[in-house]
Amino acid sequence: MENKRRKIPFSEGNPETQPFWDAAAEGKFIVRKCTTCARIHWYPRAICPFCFSDKTEWQPASGEGRIYSYSVMRRTAEPYAIAYVTLEEGTTMLTNIVDCDFDTLQIGQNVKLVFKASEGGPPVPMFTRA
Numbered sequence: 791m792e793n794k795r796r797k798i799p800f801s802e803g804n805p806e807t808q809p810f811w812d813a814a815a816e817g818k819f820i821v822r823k824c825t826t827c828a829r830i831h832w833y834p835r836a837i838c839p840f841c842f843s844d845k846t847e848w849q850p851a852s853g854e855g856r857i858y859s860y861s862v863m864r865r866t867a868e869p870y871a872i873a874y875v876t877l878e879e880g881t882t883m884l885t886n887i888v889d890c891d892f893d894t895l896q897i898g899q900n901v902k903l904v905f906k907a908s909e910g911g912p913p914v915p916m917f918t919r920a
């Protein structure tokens with residue numbers, strides 16, 4: 791049930807997301823917030839996707855969220871669960887659910903952030919049951 795041996799690829803960062811990966815390497819989870827409309831978005835962008843303001847800034851996130859939807863991939867050597875998780879801060883991110891029995895997953899379940907090592911890159915944000 792655990793996907794310990796599943797390799798997590800890391801795709802090269804870009805200037806917009808580099809601070810996120812730098813923070814992740816230190817175990818910190820940060821998100822991008824627009825100071826014009828006060829909304830948080832994912833993935834991190836310099837321009838707010840809601841109001842197109844360029845006044846966006848980094849802020850720490852709680853790492854707490856809820857499963858919005860999920861899908862368990864079982865036809866692989868190492869089954870894994872992909873999910874949309876809605877963060878406490880209000881934005882929804884595509885991620886993986888790890889370190890739990892996939893049969894017990896439910897929409898609406900509380901989850902919390904865990905960073906998982908990637909191959910040749912910084913840790914990748916994923917979630918496990920809270």
Ligand SMILES: [Zn+2]
Binds near residue numbers: 826827828829838
């Ligand atoms: Zn905005």
